[in-house]
Amino acid sequence: MSGAPLSPDELEARLRAIGAERYHNLHPFHKLLHGGRLTRGQIQAWALNRYYYQSRIPIKDAYVMARLPTAALRRAWRSRLVDHDGEADGTGGIERWLKLAEGVGLDRAYVESTDGILPTTRFAVDAYVNFARDRSPLEAVASSLTEMFSPGIIAERVQGMLANYDFITKDTLAYFTPRLTQAPRDVNFALAYVKQEARNREQQEAVLAALRFKCDVLWSQLDGLYLAYVDPAMVPPGAFVPDADASARPARAGAER
Amino acid sequence: MSGAPLSPDELEARLRAIGAERYHNLHPFHKLLHGGRLTRGQIQAWALNRYYYQSRIPIKDAYVMARLPTAALRRAWRSRLVDHDGEADGTGGIERWLKLAEGVGLDRAYVESTDGILPTTRFAVDAYVNFARDRSPLEAVASSLTEMFSPGIIAERVQGMLANYDFITKDTLAYFTPRLTQAPRDVNFALAYVKQEARNREQQEAVLAALRFKCDVLWSQLDGLYLAYVDPAMVPPGAFVPDADASARPARAGAER
Numbered sequence: 419m420s421g422a423p424l425s426p427d428e429l430e431a432r433l434r435a436i437g438a439e440r441y442h443n444l445h446p447f448h449k450l451l452h453g454g455r456l457t458r459g460q461i462q463a464w465a466l467n468r469y470y471y472q473s474r475i476p477i478k479d480a481y482v483m484a485r486l487p488t489a490a491l492r493r494a495w496r497s498r499l500v501d502h503d504g505e506a507d508g509t510g511g512i513e514r515w516l517k518l519a520e521g522v523g524l525d526r527a528y529v530e531s532t533d534g535i536l537p538t539t540r541f542a543v544d545a546y547v548n549f550a551r552d553r554s555p556l557e558a559v560a561s562s563l564t565e566m567f568s569p570g571i572i573a574e575r576v577q578g579m580l581a582n583y584d585f586i587t588k589d590t591l592a593y594f595t596p597r598l599t600q601a602p603r604d605v606n607f608a609l610a611y612v613k614q615e616a617r618n619r620e621q622q623e624a625v626l627a628a629l630r631f632k633c634d635v636l637w638s639q640l641d642g643l644y645l646a647y648v649d650p651a652m653v654p655p656g657a658f659v660p661d662a663d664a665s666a667r668p669a670r671a672g673a674e675r
Numbered sequence: 676m677s678g679a680p681l682s683p684d685e686l687e688a689r690l691r692a693i694g695a696e697r698y699h700n701l702h703p704f705h706k707l708l709h710g711g712r713l714t715r716g717q718i719q720a721w722a723l724n725r726y727y728y729q730s731r732i733p734i735k736d737a738y739v740m741a742r743l744p745t746a747a748l749r750r751a752w753r754s755r756l757v758d759h760d761g762e763a764d765g766t767g768g769i770e771r772w773l774k775l776a777e778g779v780g781l782d783r784a785y786v787e788s789t790d791g792i793l794p795t796t797r798f799a800v801d802a803y804v805n806f807a808r809d810r811s812p813l814e815a816v817a818s819s820l821t822e823m824f825s826p827g828i829i830a831e832r833v834q835g836m837l838a839n840y841d842f843i844t845k846d847t848l849a850y851f852t853p854r855l856t857q858a859p860r861d862v863n864f865a866l867a868y869v870k871q872e873a874r875n876r877e878q879q880e881a882v883l884a885a886l887r888f889k890c891d892v893l894w895s896q897l898d899g900l901y902l903a904y905v906d907p908a909m910v911p912p913g914a915f916v917p918d919a920d921a922s923a924r925p926a927r928a929g930a931e932r
Binding site: 439440444446536537538540541542544545548630633634635637638641642644645646649650652654655656 | 696891895899
């Protein structure tokens, strides 16, 4: 890849264009989720599979930290580990995701076992962890930049889920509240880092490719959920099968309540 | 995992039971493929994506060889590299797969670029390569044992494709002919190896898990193809889109010929 270097602002504009084309807010599964079109069983499948993603994020971040060359950089990145792993037992993002999973009716130990997740989920998430471990620190940092687009999807998801599912409460979705402040803080750091460090065109193209890769990681997870649990609802051998009593679509004010 | 060790024959029986439950001959995409129910464009998508799998197999096998402790074991495994990479330019399994891809109307350079493959394909195949690199040699060898089940699927695929698609010729499918003798030879070695080396129950369970993992790798690839190109035909951003002229289902003796 050759050509004149992009200005930092041009680089940022191209990063944002990737989000507009490929971020998973465009995926049909996201639309069904926040639009109130999923059954409790389908939401369980989403929570169960996404737990695996949540649980690997601090491992990914530890690999990124291992590659960052200065104490200042590693310190800035360390806040992500604090966010996800917490300061004590029972705190942090992973714990809050487990509460979300329990809130939609899943057994905590089953979720933590990751036994029932889709192979597609495992392969996509592991690809992300390996990317952080194996690629350059610049690419590893750039792959986190999907967080540029997350406040919008979180707002849509939380508002839609609270409005449309009577078994979803604010407490269940408590995971997302701190993310609305954590993600922009993380983005400020990571975006400034790539704008400063990606100086030549080759590095800039690697940054853009890293963000496309990460969008694929998120997209592939929703593809897996869509195929297995929405249409044509082909659950792979060994993966989670919702209980019959979680498969009815809960009416907003219906007899099922 | 504890318990009494299985006898070597019990271990083999459990390996075969995994195939009966999870091998990708059970996947709806395979049934559509050999049953003559796919369009040329859908078959192109299959050939394009599977090229990535084919192209990574010798890399996987090189990792396995790097882990095998004796010259005799590595030599036995080396025949796999010869099979796939060939003895000279223009020979070997990867080359034959490229001919298959060209035979169904794809551009060779586009296939080799892997630009249009599904993220799901890339993540699943990379998971397999990483498994061979990172797990024990016993698990790496065991993960190859899906070849126990491959003569059946190959026979079904070749007979069905020749019978049902007029744009498929014996030459196009030449990839599969040597596989019918190579796979059983490879299985004889790998199966004898795991039956001998997996002595305690923990090792035997690891062998069984490795084969389940590999079945997931194959299954996830067909899941990705099914979602993107069959039902509901949601092609992820950036992936291959068949030409309009490849999307019609070719009639056996129709006007399209």
